Amino acid sequence: MEMNKKDIIRLLEQIAVLLELKGENSFKIAAYSRAAQNIERDSRALSEIDDFTKIKGIGKGTSSVIMQYIHDGKSEALEELKKQVPAGLIPLLQVPGLGGKKLSRLYQELNVTDAESLREALVSKEVEALPGFGKKSAEKLLASLQEMGKRPERLPIAVVLPIVEKLNQHLETIPEIRAFSIAGSVRRMRETVKDIDFIIATEQPDIVGNKLLDIENVKEVIAKGQTKVSVILAEQYDINVDFRMVKENEFATTLHHFTGSSEHNVHMRQLAKSHDEKISEYGVENVASQEILQFTDEEQFYAHFNLRYIPPELREDSGEIEAFAERKIAEGLLHLSHIKGDLHMHTTWSDGAQSLEEMAEAARRKGYEYIAITDHSKFLRVANGLDETRLRKQKEEINRLNERYADLHIFSGVEMDILPDGSLDFSDKFLREMDFVIAAIHSSFSQSQEQIMTRLKNAMNNPYVSLIAHPTGRLIGKRDGYAIDMEELIATAAETNTALEINANPNRLDLSAAWAKKAQEKGVVLSIDTDAHNYSMLEDMKYGVATARKGWISKNTVMNTWTAEKIKSFCNHKRMIEK
């Protein structure tokens, strides 16, 4: 069996979960998950790693487990654990209130092996008779067992962002709030999130706490105290929202703490510890003097540790703490204010809601220097795709607008379909008339990887195609996208001078942060575009930028931070060399 890194990572993670269920020493468990993490983070392919013990966090033990797995195609350590721990216990780790230790005891003493046998043991009151458990915990467990499976464990960020927006507006109206901020994985711009966290600075937690309960769609109040209000909102799905209330001088450290990731926090705390300091959500304590330092904002907090401000998107403990000790990386990182235009949007000519002129006016109001109008091509009938005649007509209108605007340049573009047979929707002869050609797949998603790659490579090898839109076709939490060999796509993009898109629509975020990072490493140019079908979708740019930042993308990599002139020469360059 051909083994890859993902297999190794899965092996180590499986071992960690099974050890947890055995109630093993938590540091041993952590050692396996850390090993998995560090392998994932290592940019080398499996075949390029000759000595695993050279990777941090991997010693003799883990290394020999890995080597045996690679050599034999199976792992004795894993098989042994699987014999000791029933597979049905694994999903039960997700039940709130159940960790490895308790589950392990339920298995050993009551022979609980899956959700059904747990339910039986709860109903028959065997669980509450067990020392360390009790009536109350049994009731809670039964309740959360019923809730399980009613909704996906993590929600796509696109589902959550509008709710966060609504909460932001509600918090704005409470005068007793001195400052507030979203925290948690939403602030870090993870693709999926479990709950919503807000940090609130206030001197009047009682009043604020009451006003928080006025939020629309509160279905249940889980907790309401001096420091924390926790509610469940009944939105499209039920979602848990935690509000943490602290004093103003604790706000920065609390925000940092609850923004996470927990791996980032652990690393920061290790750093502090090496200076004889202790980080908690309330401040940084000097262990010797017991003096507690507080900060007016996160910038100061990081500065205390001689670090540049690390943006939330990067806080995943993937090397950011070392990197932001340097000025260079912090300053090269992309920022929303660097974006000069949007190179992918639709109008009423195809399936957009606003006219060409309306979209142009909206872009001017945003202060953009340029946009590309990229309506669908003729193949996409359902979207009223444009043929050659209509595109030429549209170009006339664009020319008229370009004459009128001194402050905005409009590229006459098209989002051209890559057809199922691998051909393109327009001839080279016609494409030459267009300023900016995007190619994209909108059909036959279920083709083999070979067919999909042939289509994409045909498009990238075309001298007039400057950009591949939403390269994987995924919809987060809804659709995986087509079968694609990303390494090959990135290599071809680099070879052919074709840019790849980070589609900013929060349902897509395609390329993902991780792939965008790989693409940048290989020298591929990126474009961050909203694919807007109406005014308000132009505002999605911030999510695209956040995704790029999560992938450590620097300003220079992104073509829509360039001048219009530079974009023109990028497109022309490809046309020249490939003629």
Next chain:
DNA sequence: GCCGTTTTCGGCCCGACTGTTTTCAGTCG
């Protein structure tokens, strides 16, 4: 299980909360 100018043992991030306990273990973020 990993790690080490306090190196072969004894740590490993910190604090709150909960329920079960007479002083704490387990879970969570």
